Amino acid sequence: MSPAQRIAQLREEIRFHDRKYYVEARPVISDREYDRLMQELIDLERQHPELVAPDSPTQRVGGEVQTELKSVRHAVPMLSIDNTYNEGEIRAFDERVRKLLGGEQPAYVLEPKIDGTSINLRYEDGRLVLAATRGRGDVGDDVTVNARTIRAIPLVLKAEGVSVEPPPIVEIRGEVYMNNEDFQRVNREIEAAGEEPYANPRNLTSGTLRRLDPKIVARRRLRFLAHGLGQVEPLPVESYWEWTRLVREWGIPLPQEISRAEHIDDVLARIHEFEQLRPQLPYMTDGMVVKVDSFAQRERLGATSKSPRWVVAYKYETEQQPTVLKEVRWQVGKGGNLTPVGVLEPVFIGGVTVTNVTLHNIDQIERLDLHLGDTVIIERAGEVIPYVVQAVPEKRPHGARPIKAPTRCPACQSKVEREADTPYIRCVNPACPAQLKERLRWFCHRGQMDIEGMGDVLIDQLVERGLLREFADLYRLEPEQIASLTSEVEQRGKLVTRTVGEKVARKVIDNIAASRSRPLERLLAGLGIRHVGNRVAHLLATHFGSLDALAAATPEE
Known part of the structure; x- marks a missing residue:
């Protein structure tokens, strides 16, 4: 087999595994085996640079550092979505829709509201040519170089063996996000580098997607799930439900939990079902998005100046629970940084039992005025990171001691130092x-x-x-x-x-x-x-x- 043939074979094999992992959620090889295939392709293309193609999977690993992100105008504005927190407003939305449609009963499509960063992917003749953030709605940032590093985003749409080939112009809209495990991994790396960790995956995703160095983006393992469309010429289907089936064939990943409902009662039932499922998902969600299915009905419904009339988001209330802070342990990182971890009376919140919570640093402890034995309010943000919202002073035990910064390392008993003008306390013993x-x-x-x-x-x-x-x-x-x-x-x-x-x-x-x-x-x-x-x-x-x-x-x- 010639190098060109092996390169073509590897590219097709890697694309196959990308579809299996991200579109079908049924991987057939391990991450390590996938990495070996990718490394072989990288090595072959390095030996034969004349065979490198812009849509090769190797182009995901990141190129040169950019000097700036350029602004681009969206062909179709990316409008915001109205939010609601109660069933009554969902029923009111349905009534408004039916009234504007002259009494017609629309069908709805429901999708998880993923807590990430919205993006528009533009394909011309099946190839990814532009990726842009939502930005102000009419103008966003060009993040094409960074989007190419995201394995879930196909560089080329699948055109063989599909019911309908991709039109000449296709814009796919969706959410770039970070899995909960990857969020914790990257935050640990950020802390180890002596930087302040991010509060939630959404902020980390947004910051990562706008980085100027695509190699950093590639290492952080961002992911993508589609939830809409922009400019599509010509539009090959009449409903969004048909559209979701079609884009899956093209290799675009969508949430597994997407569903169709014929009546508003079915919509509410799905919303309540998904609330129980949320804690089990590997990524952050904060609600369900309800959309009119028919594109013709959407056209008739139109939009206000800021949001379409055919879509609404139902958002779940954030869960909080009280518990008792029993003790604080200081963990030593690889660079000597001491991180306080609160040990709690076990508390069930968001579908899991929480026993420990990070307190970040001594400044955070002092800001919350934490004492040992305090009753504290715990919130589980995004179903993954529990944190202390506040202490309840009126429930503080008599004689409770305030939590102080340690003067010695808990592991080696060496004296610790606090960096000037920072909340960081470090063990400076290299033999710790x-x-x-x-x-x-x-x-x-x-x-x-x-x-x-x-x-x-x-x-x-x-x-x-x-x-x-x-x-x-x-x-x-x-x-x-x-x-x-x-x-x-x-x-x-x-x-x-x-x-x-x-x-x-x-x-x-x-x-x-x-x-x-x-x-x-x-x-x-x-x-x-x-x-x-x-x-x-x-x-x-x-x-x-x-x-x-x-x-x-x-x-x-």
């Missing part, structure tokens, strides 16, 4: 075992040196036995040092002791050896040097080219 464990976890993480098998428990044991004192010790490990380690796991209600074993130990050692081939930028990012995150590591690796050149560089360079 808690820092070492976190640095090693970061170093071995998939986004850095990608050492599979080096999990939290194994790292803890190796550090506690004195086998790992620095990064270089990883590459001195022998299989027998790992094989004899044991851990306790729960099995059928009983604790069972398991030994790592020679086979697993050998595989871990092989994975450590394989990490030697990682590029320089991943090594630099993995070292956890303060203020050297992924972007700075990329710039340093690109400029200096080797570790020796970087070590010999002057501060001015």
